[in-house]
Amino acid sequence: MTSCEYANIIIDISHEKVDRLFQYRIPDRLKEKIDVGSPVEVPFGRGNTLRKGYVMELTDEANWEPSKIKEILNIPADSESAEEISIKLAAWMKKYYGSTMIAALKTVLPVTKKQNKQVHKFVSLRMNLREATEYYHECVSKKQKARERIMAELLATPDERIPYELITGKLHVTAATLKSLSDKGIIRIDEEEYFRKPVAGDSSRYGTKELSPEQKEIVDSFVSDYDTGKRDTYLIHGITGSGKTEVYIALIDEIIKRGRQAIVLIPEIALTYQTLMRFYRHFGDRVSVMNSSLSPGEKYDQMERARTGDIDIIIGPRSALFTPFPNTGIIIIDEEHESTYKSESMPKFHARETAIELAKLVPGGASVVLGSATPSLESYYRAEKGQYHLFELKRRLTGGTLPQVEIADLREELRSGNRSIFSRRLQELMEDRLSKGEQAMLFINRRGLAGFVSCRSCGYVFKCPHCDVSLSEHRGGRLVCHYCGYEQPLTKICPKCGSKYVSSFRAGTQQIEDEVKKFWPGARTLRMDADTTRTKGSYDKILSAFAAKEADVLVGTQMIVKGHDFPDVTLVGILAADMSLYASDYRASERTFQLLTQAAGRAGRGEKPGNVVIQTYEPEHYSIQTAKNQDYEAFYEEEIAYRDLLRYPPISHMMSVQIMSYDEELGMQFANRLRAIMEQNKKDGAIFIGPASAAIGKINDVYRMAVYVKMDDYQGLIEYKDMLEKYIRGLEDEGKLKKISVQFDFDPVNGF
Numbered sequence: 166m167t168s169c170e171y172a173n174i175i176i177d178i179s180h181e182k183v184d185r186l187f188q189y190r191i192p193d194r195l196k197e198k199i200d201v202g203s204p205v206e207v208p209f210g211r212g213n214t215l216r217k218g219y220v221m222e223l224t225d226e227a228n229w230e231p232s233k234i235k236e237i238l239n240i241p242a243d244s245e246s247a248e249e250i251s252i253k254l255a256a257w258m259k260k261y262y263g264s265t266m267i268a269a270l271k272t273v274l275p276v277t278k279k280q281n282k283q284v285h286k287f288v289s290l291r292m293n294l295r296e297a298t299e300y301y302h303e304c305v306s307k308k309q310k311a312r313e314r315i316m317a318e319l320l321a322t323p324d325e326r327i328p329y330e331l332i333t334g335k336l337h338v339t340a341a342t343l344k345s346l347s348d349k350g351i352i353r354i355d356e357e358e359y360f361r362k363p364v365a366g367d368s369s370r371y372g373t374k375e376l377s378p379e380q381k382e383i384v385d386s387f388v389s390d391y392d393t394g395k396r397d398t399y400l401i402h403g404i405t406g407s408g409k410t411e412v413y414i415a416l417i418d419e420i421i422k423r424g425r426q427a428i429v430l431i432p433e434i435a436l437t438y439q440t441l442m443r444f445y446r447h448f449g450d451r452v453s454v455m456n457s458s459l460s461p462g463e464k465y466d467q468m469e470r471a472r473t474g475d476i477d478i479i480i481g482p483r484s485a486l487f488t489p490f491p492n493t494g495i496i497i498i499d500e501e502h503e504s505t506y507k508s509e510s511m512p513k514f515h516a517r518e519t520a521i522e523l524a525k526l527v528p529g530g531a532s533v534v535l536g537s538a539t540p541s542l543e544s545y546y547r548a549e550k551g552q553y554h555l556f557e558l559k560r561r562l563t564g565g566t567l568p569q570v571e572i573a574d575l576r577e578e579l580r581s582g583n584r585s586i587f588s589r590r591l592q593e594l595m596e597d598r599l600s601k602g603e604q605a606m607l608f609i610n611r612r613g614l615a616g617f618v619s620c621r622s623c624g625y626v627f628k629c630p631h632c633d634v635s636l637s638e639h640r641g642g643r644l645v646c647h648y649c650g651y652e653q654p655l656t657k658i659c660p661k662c663g664s665k666y667v668s669s670f671r672a673g674t675q676q677i678e679d680e681v682k683k684f685w686p687g688a689r690t691l692r693m694d695a696d697t698t699r700t701k702g703s704y705d706k707i708l709s710a711f712a713a714k715e716a717d718v719l720v721g722t723q724m725i726v727k728g729h730d731f732p733d734v735t736l737v738g739i740l741a742a743d744m745s746l747y748a749s750d751y752r753a754s755e756r757t758f759q760l761l762t763q764a765a766g767r768a769g770r771g772e773k774p775g776n777v778v779i780q781t782y783e784p785e786h787y788s789i790q791t792a793k794n795q796d797y798e799a800f801y802e803e804e805i806a807y808r809d810l811l812r813y814p815p816i817s818h819m820m821s822v823q824i825m826s827y828d829e830e831l832g833m834q835f836a837n838r839l840r841a842i843m844e845q846n847k848k849d850g851a852i853f854i855g856p857a858s859a860a861i862g863k864i865n866d867v868y869r870m871a872v873y874v875k876m877d878d879y880q881g882l883i884e885y886k887d888m889l890e891k892y893i894r895g896l897e898d899e900g901k902l903k904k905i906s907v908q909f910d911f912d913p914v915n916g917f
């Protein structure tokens with residue numbers, strides 16, 4: 166499959182050494198069979214010992230004296246080691262998303278920095294219940310919040326040991342506090358070496374709940390498929406609280422009984438103390454958690470435990486997908502619609518697609534289970550087409566009433582003279598809740614760089630006539646489309662109603678917090694946004710503080726709407742639902758629907774009923790209407806029709822060719838060049854758009870622009886990518902590509 170003369174090969178498969186390549190000649194008889202990623206046998210070193218290596222690059226250029234380059238001996242028979250699977254997966258990622266083989270390998274291979282043996286620490290209660298309860302009340306009255314939090318958790322399950330990291334990490338109790346509690350004889354901190362295998366049956370210490378008929382049907386259907394050898398992708402569509410996590414636990418039980426392992430992906434931001442404890446309670450030490458705050462040594466340790474069979478389950482964000490289990494049986498992706506499942510660096514892979522590919526590669530095959538209250542358009546579309554198996558969980562098992570959702574029309578507010586950022590209805594409800602000592606969350610939808618311009622009187626939004634996405638305000642009073650580059654001057658008068666209230670919407674969390682303090686001087690506020698969560702642990706700290714009722718109002722960005730249960734929150738205000746609606750990319754409506762649905766789900770989780778107020782300039786928009794009615798299917802029908810009309814994914818596929826350059830003009834010329842190359846090789850059904858300046862036109866003095874190609878056939882896009890990669894590599898080899906870099910993004914999820 167290659168016409169190249171030479172192959173650059175890695176011999177040591179490790180994250181650290183993938184850059185060390187050795188060049189070999191490809192004998193003619195093997196040219197048919199060799200491709201990037203292929204395993205090969207080569208003579209290595211002075212003694213020419215036979216070693217196994219993998220092809221990373223193919224080239225016609227000899228790195229030194231051609232007569233001295235050794236020849237590849239053979240292609241070994243297919244083996245299925247964990248290593249082999251990683252390499253195959255990397256080769257697939259390289260092909261499917263575009264990147265170098267080395268970058269792809271670095272993504273899938275875990276780091277191998279050894280560290281000293283770790284001990285596992287657990288915290289448990291040392292006092293009897295009566296004394297502990299007394300001490301808890303003492304902490305409450307002394308306002309010792311951290312102590313109060315940990316005592317509350319320990320008292321809730323007095324016979325249990327809680328992993329130490331969970332308390333420091335997720336409950337945000339410092340090591341010093343724990344030591345002091347231990348010194349006083351209130352808690353016990355036990356140390357144990359890792360790698361302790363629990364006795365058989367130990368993992369069912371905390372029995373599974375009796376599943377509801379709907380839950381049971383999912384598990385039975387999965388198990389029956391599994392046992393007849395059928396491997397599939399399943400989508401569980403169920404609102405928060407409908408019992409998805411309980412189903413995951415039951416499925417994992419079944420998989421472990423069959424001697425295989427489970428990978429559970431949960432976006433880091435949604436991985437709460439409560440969720441982790443449910444897994445620990447059920448599986449004990451057989452489960453391990455990965456997160457971004459682990460050191461390389463700790464990560465290595467986790468990977469070793471997986472490799473050697475000391476754990477059966479790993480829970481973590483996107484990168485946990487590459488856990489080297491000997492025999493993965495199930496990959497679960499919770500909140501599968503989350504944009505964090507798409508990598509933002511090369512290769513820009515999506516965890517969902519990559520999981521499905523990995524599931525095919527593991528020996529015997531694995532199944533993939535996706536779960537969400539608001540499935541991505543991709544997954545639901547595939548489920549509709551029968552590519553995924555769809556399950557619905559329609560009932561909330563937690564009790565609690567669904568919140569009452571109202572829409573506040575901001576155009577109305579302006580007309581009646583209310584210029585504050587709070588609608589009258591929201592003000593009224595805020596006062597009511599503050600007077601009752603209940604909690605409120607105020608959420609500003611800042612997703613997707615809202616530079617859109619609208620009329621505050623009638624709600625009109627300036628949009629691109631070609632792409633149906635919002636135009637963004639740029640310097641010099643221009644309105645620009647980030648897909649096709651269309652421009653128009655910014656007018657001060659609304660073209661629809663003639664009012665002069667045309668402006669871009671700008672309000673930040675800081676401003677909202679200030680306004681809250683102005684309106685309700687007695688209210689205690691907490692703020693959560695990119696600024697206040699910069700330091701390690703600050704995110705969990707704010708949430709813990711709010712859960713402990715250290716504040717009345719939590720103001721924040723979309724971070725505050727993920728996965729947390731606050732029983733005393735009875736009011737959620739969504740201040741500018743439109744912000745994400747008019748982000749300048751085709752997923753704007755989908756994201757808005759997801760965010761509004763999630764935010765609304767925050768109210769009324771406890772006994773008390775909740776209210777939600779959605780403030781918007783465009784109350785009729787289907788994202789807002791369907792979110793108000795909590796009607797996913799209705800949203801899906803509208804949205805898929807829009808994607809169909811404009812050939813956006815998942816109906817079609819889209820490749821974004823992203824160009825970065827210190828020189829704006831040079832970058833633009835190059836972008837036009839790339840478009841021309843593709844157009845000269847026009848394929849059926851390909852639609853070219855751009856080049857245009859990216860949504861973020863410049864970062865750190867580097868200009869960013871993109872060309873887009875839409876095509877029904879993904880393979881066609883891959884061919885375009887290969888064509889451009891080849892052209893770019895040619896220029897690089899000649900030293901002609903200076904000050905410019907290019908990346909590819911397939912079916913983009915995150916704006917560029």
Ligand code: ADP
Nearest residue numbers: 374375376377405406407408409410411562563
């Ligand atoms: P989701 O993951 O969909 O948000 P969970 O699995 O967390 O839902 O379930 C929500 C709540 O309902 C949890 O408190 C859980 O313990 C409880 N629950 C789930 N399944 C059952 C069941 N079959 N019987 C009783 N309670 C259940």
Ligand code: ZN
Nearest residue numbers: 620623659662
């Ligand atoms: Zn207007």
Ligand code: ZN
Nearest residue numbers: 629632646649
């Ligand atoms: Zn456009």
